[in-house]
Amino acid sequence: MLLVQIIVMLLLLLGANGYVFFRLYQMLPPVLPLQILLIVLGVLLQLPIFVAMIWGNSLPTKLVSVLYQIGTSWIIIFVFLLTIFLLIDIFSVIKPLNIRQYMTHSWLAWGVLLGVVSLLLIFGNKTYYQKKRVELNIKIDKPLAKPLKIVTISDLHIGYGIGKDELETWVSLINDEKPDLVLIAGDVIDNDTKPLYEEKLYKTLRKLQTRHGVYMALGNHEYISRIDNSIEFLEKSNITVLRDSAVLVDSAFYIVGREDASRKYRNSLSNIVLGLDTTKPIIVLDHQPSGFEEAQQCGADLLLSGHTHQGQILPIKFIVKAMFKQSYGYHTANGTHFYVTSGLGIWGGKFRIGSRSEYVVIELEGK
Known part of the structure; x- marks a missing residue:
């Protein structure tokens, strides 16, 4: 087939x-x-x-x-x-x-x-090259001792097209925010880890400065780059990769990372969150924006996705909009907040028309 x-x-x-x-x-x-x-x-x-x-x-x-x-x-x-x-x-x-x-x-x-x-x-x-800073103030219906400042990025696509100079600039942008947490919704790698090691890009990614660390869910391009090679590079970059798993951070909130939707064997979100203390905030990373209803049913407070690039250029933007129920931006329903980012990087030629490369700064506040 x-x-x-x-x-x-x-x-x-x-x-x-x-x-x-x-x-x-x-x-x-x-x-x-x-x-x-x-x-x-x-x-x-x-x-x-x-x-x-x-x-x-x-x-x-x-x-x-x-x-x-x-x-x-x-x-x-x-x-x-x-x-x-x-x-x-x-x-x-x-x-x-x-x-x-x-x-x-x-x-x-x-x-x-x-x-x-x-x-x-x-x-x-x-x-x-004009990176857009998106700011979101989100209040959830669960307790947080103090607000969390989260920088969310996706779709960096570092590799043969995007190298060290650009990545250094992005890391500086993120560090300037002084985030508590950096969350990555997949596709850090473009299609091969070879150029990443040659430019020692893992050293650049290690420069990300946060209180609670850097976490990510895998995207489809991590598989294109051969999944074992991708995970080895990401772990060397001090990025915690969550594969259909959850981690409790600072005894205060959970981060859940899902396998990419292209993987037939990926677990259901309901199974992943089974046994978690649902009185604590649950943040879900899912590369492709297709699990909003499931996130609501499972009591997730925030779902972050990427993948679409918001179409990247016209007229692809309209095709992507037709393919996904929510192809870009913020949405909320039944206490679950959902954001699909257009991505910080790009696939292929460095052109955007009808979309912007962005990084998302979220102020997450409890009740």
């Missing part, structure tokens, strides 16, 4: 790429060297991401990093081009004015398209 899904996705991707390059080919003036160059470029642009993902372990890290960033940036450009061409084709059907006739063999059309995509990339890259 998985093989069938992979084949279908590859065929769809191939078809979409063919459509985009066919439209680009139509726009080119009929100059044979340019047409050949476009065809060659169309083939070459598909290669970097696959080379980086498949042979990354056997190639120099710096080379893989360059290939990865070229490949993932092309994916973002491809999404922009696909969206633009689809909108033009849809508009051409709806309206009697056929825009496509002005885009055939046209240097002007090429110039306009290049300008639009370039502006989107510049804006998206600038937006990515």
Whole structure:
């Protein structure tokens, strides 16, 4: 079944790429060297991401990093081009004015398209680097001796695309908050631990300063990076990984970390919290935002998730919104508070349009 899904996705991707390059080919003036160059470029642009993902372990890290960033940036450009061409084709059907006739063999059309995509990339890259500080004041219906200051992050995706310099900046941002606790809702690692060890990123993560420690639940990318390797790196980084388990902190509150929802064997939340003192606050970390109802039923006070990146860019944002009941932001019901963060990092090219990278500062107060 998985093989069938992979084949279908590859065929769809191939078809979409063919459509985009066919439209680009139509726009080119009929100059044979340019047409050949476009065809060659169309083939070459598909290669970097696959080379980086498949042979990354056997190639120099710096080379893989360059290939990865070229490949993932092309994916973002491809999404922009696909969206633009689809909108033009849809508009051409709806309206009697056929825009496509002005885009055939046209240097002007090429110039306009290049300008639009370039502006989107510049804006998206600038937006990515502008980290948003989200502040939440949450009061729960259970006693806490004193308020807790929690910094919540997710989806760092450190690896070939995001390295030491960015991670150092993020650690400084978090430490400036002087948190009691740092909670991570999965996907610290992108797809491989090799570059993390080469840059000694575990030393950077160890610089996080808190009263009660750093805790996390696993995300799907920790499995992509090979779960044993991921856990070894995270533990070396002084991060407590909770796998369908709970820990009592300071004899005052529980933190529960769930296995990623992609794992068929993951335990139910009701089994995990069985035997806990439910008069104490229960904070649940669950990478994918799919367990809000279950958290309510189990008496959880706060559920923190990530995974969606809030779509990262348009139009993916709308697709993600359709996929998840709660794809981003704060929600509360029946005494349970739920927040889905868009993530501090990013997957792939460093562009955000219609979303922001963020870290969440929560002031948790008891009754």
